[in-house]
Amino acid sequence: MDHSTHRHAEHTGHAGDGHGHHPGHGPASWAMAAKATLHCLTGCAIGEILGMVVGTALAWGNVPTMILAIALAFVFGYSFTLFAVRRAGLGLKAAIKVALAADTVSIAVMELVDNGIIALVPGAMDAQLSEGLFWYALLGGLAVAFVLTTPVNKWMIGRGKGHAVVHAHH
Template sequence: MSELTAFLSSNVVFGVWGGLVGLSLLVLAVDLHQKNAHLSPMMKFVWALTVLYSGPIGLGIYFYAGRKEIAHDSIWRRGFRSVAHCYSGCGMGEVLGVILTVGLLSLGNLWVALASFSLAYVFGFGLTMGPLMQEGETFSDAFNDALYSETPSITVMEVVAIGADLLLAGSAHMGQTLFWGALIFSLSLGLFAAYPVNVLLIKWGVKEGMMNPKHTPGNAAPQTA
């Protein structure tokens, strides 16, 4: 544990990671503009946040599951698109909760956990409910759908992410590299912890999973000879 906290406290490591995140965002932006501009604004937003939180890891997930160039779709790819959608909203809530409770209010770990959990659910549900309501569902129906389909994924993601963050940097403050290093590391842990949950929810029919990028409206039909 001490070796890991020392690694996450390193300014050099943090700087290198920041450079990788910036490069990954640039690659994503170029690919979305040149090859996958047909993706919905929501999914572009999802992939941008996924790469922002997890850098080259998030970019690798995008190339594996989020582009129209994937060779064939599968439940494993659908699981990654689904967990990325969850991750984008929950990550916003978690980061905001940690910054507010630790950075601005200087509250204890219990309040950090409660606020981060609550905001993760709010943002996670919001990113699910918004598109459903745009499709014509009432607020009540959209909320029930989000509650049913997203609660298991959000719960596992946040238990792992917030638990790891508090374990690694529970006494750190915003001016320390460990504060940000542990937050970044814990977010990716939450992503991978929730991935098998999303795969199972899709397999059991609880979630549909995000559509194949090839089938997104606006994708040009293949040319025939």
């Protein structure tokens, strides 16, 4: 049995370890969905914060700053999954496909919610790095995005999509 087959066998063999089921076979647990969302949020938050900080520090306008933040959120969000499945033995092309399948919807929902909140909070888009409003809007938006994205991930994992594809290779 090669390394990746062994890891897959280990994963499929632990359905009774508290997960309650194997991903893609019935409803996903809230804990599994929250873990997948937190994983995604970590990458998104790094990219989002970095993009907002760079754009704000360089005195870019709102649109270029938001574009940079969203682009970096996707890059960092995908990279977390990409590195994890590469470590599990997947080739680069297959790992990229898994990362895209696992994270695209989750990152998109998270970015839509987070950036929507930042855009809607009065003064947040014009706030400077030294202002509390900048950080409250950004971190508050990420927190709301986590709450709203977790049910999306739960639904997707329960249907064998999203982070369920990562579990098949971990």
